[in-house]
Amino acid sequence: MLVLQVVRAVTICLLILVITLVGIGPMMLMGLVKALVPVKWLQRLCSAGVMWIAETWAEGLKSIFRLMTPTVWDIRSDVTLARDQPYLVVSNHQSWVDIPALVEVFNRQAPFFKFFLKKELIWVPLVGLAFWALDYPFMKRYSKEHLEKHPEDRGKDLEITQRACEKFHDLPVTVVNFLEGTRYTPAKHRQQGSPYRHLLRPKSGGIAFVMAALGEQMRYLLDVTIVYPEGRVPGFWELLSGQVSRVIVDVRSRTVPPELFVGDYANDPDFRDTFQAWVRQLWEQKDARIDEIRRQG
16 A cells, blocks of 8 residues: 555656646746836736646646545535636635645636745746746835835835736736645644634734735635644645545635725824734634534534
């Protein structure tokens, strides 16, 4: 059994490597043309081409997992997705398996999803170039300590992100935000003293930052809850080796009060309190939803 699991995992890794190497060259070429040739229609054409390559790669990933593993992707949704509508997605985060789960739900059902990334990730070999070609927004966040020493930098992080998001105005996108900021573990849960049974404390500043940068064009909020019904959170190796039998992905549409898109989270205490209260309510509902999903099985 162990030998079969190792063979399966190695085979899947090789297949993923092959489809990545096939797609990365054309993606880099289109990315360079888009960056070097200031012709708007050509830039739009290259952006669409890069997105098509990424979606095709993701479809290949889905096919590999469906053919090579026994995992059942149990998708439950009250939303009819559209490829011409922009979406803001918030999700709990427990494992690297969450990423294939999101691919299963959204790829070629909604615009190709993008994450706000730390600026340092652009230097990761191959992956950083792919993120750059896909116009993933690279954020530069300043710590409180930095801003105390350099108050002139206050607000620059938002300006950088707003400029990056200007590229989203030509093509609809799905922006994904993990509010917990890190993967859930029981140790982190205890360390935080989290008031939620199944979740870490959400970080309101991140989503406030995203919503301020994107504006009301992201008026569709999708609340994604990922549940591993076997009672433990699997690692990516377990997915590759065929040890994950089922993953439940629950998608719910949520209404966002329009005023949450226009406040100043960093400098307006009243707005910050209002925003944090909304996020806490969202997380309380998600925590209860996880209990409900587990009861239902």
